[in-house]
Amino acid sequence: MRKGEQTRAAILDAALELAARDGLEGLTIGGLAERMQMSKSGVFAHFGSREDLQIAVIQEYHRRFEEEVFLPSIREPRGLPRLAAMFARWVERHSREIASGCIYISGAVEYDDRPGPIRDELLQMVLAWKRALLRAARQAVDEGQLRSDTDCEQLVYEMRALVLALHHDARFLRVDDAIERTERAFERLMSAASAPLAQAA
Amino acid sequence: MRKGEQTRAAILDAALELAARDGLEGLTIGGLAERMQMSKSGVFAHFGSREDLQIAVIQEYHRRFEEEVFLPSIREPRGLPRLAAMFARWVERHSREIASGCIYISGAVEYDDRPGPIRDELLQMVLAWKRALLRAARQAVDEGQLRSDTDCEQLVYEMRALVLALHHDARFLRVDDAIERTERAFERLMSAASAPLAQAA
Numbered sequence: 001m002r003k004g005e006q007t008r009a010a011i012l013d014a015a016l017e018l019a020a021r022d023g024l025e026g027l028t029i030g031g032l033a034e035r036m037q038m039s040k041s042g043v044f045a046h047f048g049s050r051e052d053l054q055i056a057v058i059q060e061y062h063r064r065f066e067e068e069v070f071l072p073s074i075r076e077p078r079g080l081p082r083l084a085a086m087f088a089r090w091v092e093r094h095s096r097e098i099a100s101g102c103i104y105i106s107g108a109v110e111y112d113d114r115p116g117p118i119r120d121e122l123l124q125m126v127l128a129w130k131r132a133l134l135r136a137a138r139q140a141v142d143e144g145q146l147r148s149d150t151d152c153e154q155l156v157y158e159m160r161a162l163v164l165a166l167h168h169d170a171r172f173l174r175v176d177d178a179i180e181r182t183e184r185a186f187e188r189l190m191s192a193a194s195a196p197l198a199q200a201a
Numbered sequence: 202m203r204k205g206e207q208t209r210a211a212i213l214d215a216a217l218e219l220a221a222r223d224g225l226e227g228l229t230i231g232g233l234a235e236r237m238q239m240s241k242s243g244v245f246a247h248f249g250s251r252e253d254l255q256i257a258v259i260q261e262y263h264r265r266f267e268e269e270v271f272l273p274s275i276r277e278p279r280g281l282p283r284l285a286a287m288f289a290r291w292v293e294r295h296s297r298e299i300a301s302g303c304i305y306i307s308g309a310v311e312y313d314d315r316p317g318p319i320r321d322e323l324l325q326m327v328l329a330w331k332r333a334l335l336r337a338a339r340q341a342v343d344e345g346q347l348r349s350d351t352d353c354e355q356l357v358y359e360m361r362a363l364v365l366a367l368h369h370d371a372r373f374l375r376v377d378d379a380i381e382r383t384e385r386a387f388e389r390l391m392s393a394a395s396a397p398l399a400q401a402a
Contacts, residue, residue, distance in 0.1 A: 021314065101314065108373035109310040113222065113302065123374065157382045161366030165358060168365055172309035173324070173331075181358045192393065 008046045015057050020101040061103045062125045079143035083136040098170045146193045209247045216258050221302040262304045263326045280344035284337040299371045306368050347394045
């Protein structure tokens with residue numbers, strides 16, 4: 001049992017790497033077996049089908065995202081400090097992912113018009129993160145740190161846009177100032193939405 | 202000759218549709234031949250290789266992009282009117298592409314870590330559009346419509362981020378307010394960068 005769990009975790013680890021590089025659609029039991037120097041039936045023993053494997057990869061990716069980005073951020077005081085921490089850790093994670101790729105972003109392009117359980121799983125994960133950002137933004141309004149007329153949906157839309165641009169420019173255009181530009185835009189976004197009293201303080 | 206050109210154009214048209222749906226990597230001579238009810242050798246007669254076909258698709262996509270977005274916009278007065286027209290037509294084109302997909306955006310994900318002539322071609326096209334936006338933004342500064350201390354690179358980065366978000370949210374999340382959010386963000390971006398005199402006028 002212990003050994004089985006270790007093997008499953010090792011397969012999942014390799015699958016995450018392959019999926020980040022070749023996309024979730026590029027992930028095959030055969031390719032993974034070769035990478036792990038296992039038989040295909042050895043991989044099938046841990047993941048019943050290719051689709052089960054793809055879904056397990058999305059869930060593991062999300063677990064790591066939560067562990068690195070979400071969980072440390074919600075230890076910050078609610079409101080602006082928490083929202084800023086979420087954004088900073090998100091950008092930091094992307095800066096580490098420049099070499100490997102982000103399954104949420106590549107997955108959105110792979111599955112935008114391909115319905116089914118993989119699209120549903122991806123969508124659920126992306127929406128969960130969007131909701132977490134929205135909650136933090138609304139708390140910043142409640143705390144009087146952001147203006148009471150702030151359109152939080154709009155704010156979160158623009159934050160997410162900046163991270164998409166960071167990924168695009170760093171991975172595809174390979175420019176070296178995308179992180180800096182994203183951070184600068186976020187600061188301006190926050191400063192424009194800051195409540196007058198919070199600005200004074 | 203005339204007939205040959207027509208056939209080539211019809212193949213290219215079908216190839217654009219397939220590439221928007223399945224990605225440039227999903228484009229095969231076999232799939233295209235089936236779609237066109239032609240033999241594979243018939244397709245090969247017009248495009249020497251799969252790679253030639255993929256590059257022809259990118260160039261044709263770019264030609265249409267220029268025709269729909271760039272060329273009508275540069276008829277506007279230089280500066281802010283031209284920059285705003287470029288953005289508005291770009292958003293409009295995306296709103297039509299919600300059903301079909303955008304080869305620049307899906308291509309960026311497909312080829313971000315896959316070097317070669319296809320990546321080079323895509324990159325060249327995306328950079329050409331980025332330079333055109335930058336030129337228009339700098340002219341808006343020269344014309345005194347945007348503040349003289351405007352960081353035009355930053356402005357164009359944020360404009361591009363908004364279009365990436367529009368594509369992501371409309372195609373993947375399937376929300377219906379992405380166009381409106383993108384336009385609202387653009388207006389705020391322009392208003393924050395507007396020169397005081399231009400604001401007064």
